[in-house]
Amino acid sequence: MKNIQQVTDTIIRQGLLPLYFNSDKDISIEVLRALYRAGIKAVEYTHRGESALNNFKALIEVRNREMPGLIIGIGTIKNVSQAKEYLQIGADFLISPGFIHELSHFALSNSIFYSPGCMTPTEIIAAETAGIHFIKLFPGNSIGEDFLKSIKDVFPNLYFMPTGGVDTTRDNIEGWFNAGVSAVGMGSKLISKQLMADKDYVTIESQTKAVLSLIQIIKNR
Secondary structure (H helix, E strand, C coil): CCCHHHHHHHHHHHCEEEEECCCCHHHHHHHHHHHHHHCCCEEEEECCCCCHHHHHHHHHHHHHHHCCCCEEEEECCCCHHHHHHHHHCCCCEEEECCCCHHHHHHHHHCCCEEEEEECCHHHHHHHHHHCCCEEEECCHHHHCHHHHHHHHHHCCCCEEEEECCCCCCHHHHHHHHHHCCCCEEECCCCCCHHHHHCCCHHHHHHHHHHHHHHHHHHHHC
16 A cells, blocks of 8 residues: 555646546456556546445456556545455555545544545635645536635645546646646546447547646646
């Protein structure tokens, strides 16, 4: 397991956190391979179906054999019990759709990276007070870039990552980085259900490469 700083640095350096789920184990594995070929070093698999735990176990096994340097976290975690299940089989970090105090206490007590979904200043303050430094703005498309612009100065020591509705276009990504994000979480706009259904791993790889390149251009301009 990676420590909090290692995960934080990897996600910020990458500027992108791809996230996905597929009930089919083989498709889940091939998507992970495509992301890794594209240059991804941190990825989130989401706990969204009955097969998620077994699929995640398979992803960790493949990662350990084939993908040195890849960090794999689990998302859509809602309680400590779920977190423990995934940590036991190799999860490197935890992400949840909302701020869960018990989960933050558990994660920080064990030096585990945890990023909670927050939608309001009250939730962000609660997370910051608990010791969290990496905030997932969720759902990103509902919150919007102007929200972050208006609160960013109030939270100078926090990292922000919008997730939900973040698009692959330059305008959308650049708008978020101009607002002050450290990374963007990208799910269905990058790894769509259709691409997975078509098993079009070549397109997933090429789109991911393009987004990674675009983010580096935006960050270094």
